[in-house]
Amino acid sequence: MPSNDDAQRNHVVEFFSTRHGDLSSTLPMLETASELEPALRDLIHSLTLRHREIQELDKLTLRITAGALLDDILDYVYTHFDQIIPYNRIGLALIEDNGQTVLSRWARSHHDNIRLGPGYAAPLEGSSLQTIIQTGQPRIINDLERYLADKPESQSTRLIVAEGIRSSLTCPLNVNGLPVGFIFFSSDTPNTYSAVHSDLFLRIADQLSIIVDKGNLVSELAAHQNEIERQNVELRHLNELKNEFVGMAAHDLRNPIASIQMMAQLLLEPLDWMADEDRRGLLQDMLSQTQHMLALLTELLDVTQIESGRLDLNLRQVQMDAFMARAVKRHTQLAAPKGTQVILEAVDSGYLNADPVRLRQAIDNLISNAVKYSPAGSTVRVSARQTGAEWRVSVRDEGPGITPRDRERLFQDFARLSAQPTGGESSTGLGLAITRRVVDAHGGVLDVDSEPGSGADFWFTLPAS
Ligand SMILES: Nc1ncnc2c1ncn2[C@@H]1O[C@H](COP(=O)(O)OP(=O)(O)O)[C@@H](O)[C@H]1O
Ligand SMILES: [Mg+2]
Structure with missing residues (x-):
């Protein structure tokens, strides 16, 4: 015949089982009714803990599904998990380089002297973390100072002890059976961790591992998204x-x-x-x-x-003296009605490796501008000199010059600036923009020297060959 205590026990087990699954093994066999109360208190305590675990994990999972980044997720763990596992510091390291390196990815601490922080990398081979991977079990060190005295070569222990940490619980993270990294719970107090905590960890490990993996993916996605946004x-x-x-x-x-x-x-x-x-x-x-x-x-x-990148240069050896003479002659005729003189002041005889059609376009733009923006009856001086490996073509006028403000926009598309054509010529604001592109394409430099009010000297240099 069952005793009264047994009946009470069965009643309790039944009561909680309807809500929390089978608990018959959790509730110990009771000798007397007086043992029932503390046993119940223990049970309720562990149920509360379990309830909290589930709640926190649910919240975490929600965050993951909502697309939170790995760092946010870890921050959440850091601010909410101390009810479940005690710590003064949590760190996360990932296994990188095809299993060769452990890279500290994230750390949060109650201290602000984090020495073993994100970016700290160490080889996995030969480290004590390798043993953790092999056993798949969390490792507890409850006196880090003594551990360091025994293993003075452990650089990471040295750093963590310098932060003030005295005991640690290191937990492996696996995804699909493969080790992906570690979570380190550490405490300032020696002897903080026991099997209770590593058991607790093992219960949440799978979910945490997936979270880390998903979080990683999410971080990568976020990086891609940033890149796409930048391109947009x-x-x-x-x-x-x-x-x-x-x-x-x-x-x-x-x-x-x-x-x-x-x-x-x-x-x-x-x-x-x-x-x-x-x-x-x-x-x-x-x-x-x-x-x-x-x-x-x-x-x-x-x-x-x-x-659109279709400036195909048709390079030829251009004989510069003849080329420049022809250019100046063309403009002398065009400028004659305005009483403007265009003279070839100096030209070296020699060859320039360039696309003659484009080169002509560039020089025509500069000379026509000099004529167009200078007062009638002035003189435009043209020169083309070779010094060393470089040709320098210059067109000097006696016009209004370029103001510092105009200079900023001078070579942009549709830059029609303060200087106006003096003889009713047409102006599009595209000539210098094209000239700049042509000179660029030849590997040269186009610029202007000018004192506003006393003329402009537009020049460009091109590599001789
Ligand atoms: N030699 C020059 N002296 C003074 N201003 C100039 C000279 N050349 C160009 N500019 C100014 O720069 C602007 C841009 O010139 P450009 O690109 O050749 O276009 P466009 O001659 O068709 O207006 C001109 O509208 C003019 O205001
Ligand atoms: Mg022009």
Whole structure:
């Protein structure tokens, strides 16, 4: 016949079992009723602990699913797990380099003198951590000072003791049966850890390991995400620049088209309405507007072609004296109506390895600017000298020069600055931007020396061969 105590025990077991699973082994056989109360207290204590464990792990799992980063997860462990395992410090190290290195990945401590912090790396081979991996069991050292006296070669023990740590519980982390790292619980007090704690750890180890693994993945994903975000910002910026560019180009083409349209409408009126002279004037205007549009379109195509990386240089040996003489001659003729002189001041005879079409474009841009922005009747001086392995081409004018403010934008697309054409020439703001790209592509440098008010000296250097 069962005793009264046995009946009470069975009743308790049944009561808790309905809520917490089978507990018959957890509750010891009781000799007398007086033992029931402390036994129950123990039971409730361990149930509370277990409940807390489950709660904390649930919260952690929630964080993982919500995509928290490894560091956040570890921080959470650090601030919430002291109810489960005592510590003054928690560290995490991961096994890297195909199992060769243990790398300290994270550490939080009640002390602020962390010496064995993130980034600390040591070979796994031959270390005591290797034994932990082999046994798969947590290791407790309850007197680190004595441990260090026995193993003075252990650098990591030395560092941790210097932080004030006296006992430690080192727990292996495995994912799919493979060791991935370690969690170190450490305490300032000797003899902090016992089998209770390592058992506790073993119960939560799988989940922690997965967390570390997932957390790792999440960190990697976050790094990728950052990179993608960075590229997005860059692309958005490029897109804005492109829109701005298209906007300016469209604006520049709209005005001449609108005025050509207007003039064409006028010319469609009955013939006797307008004097021949006026009619010619309108046609002349239309012609110069279309010339401007054509020049603009050619330059636009040039910019886009160069920008999309299709500036294929067709390199030749360019005989510089003849080349420069022809360039100056072209502009002498163009500048004559303005009374502006273009003179070839100095040129070395020799060869330059360059794409002649692009080189001509660069030089034409500089000389035409010098003529365009200088007062009528002034002089433009051109030179091309070779010094050592370098050619230096220079175009000097007597125009308004470049203000420091204009200088900042001078070589950008659509930079129409304070200097205005002095003879009604057209201006797109693309010439210098193209020249810069051409000189760049040849491996040279384009720049300007100028005292505002006393002319500009635009020059570029190119490697001779
Ligand atoms: N030699 C120069 N002297 C003074 N200002 C200049 C000179 N060359 C260029 N600039 C200024 O720089 C701007 C950009 O020149 P550029 O890119 O060649 O375009 P564009 O000549 O079609 O306007 C010009 O609008 C002008 O204001
Ligand atoms: Mg120009």
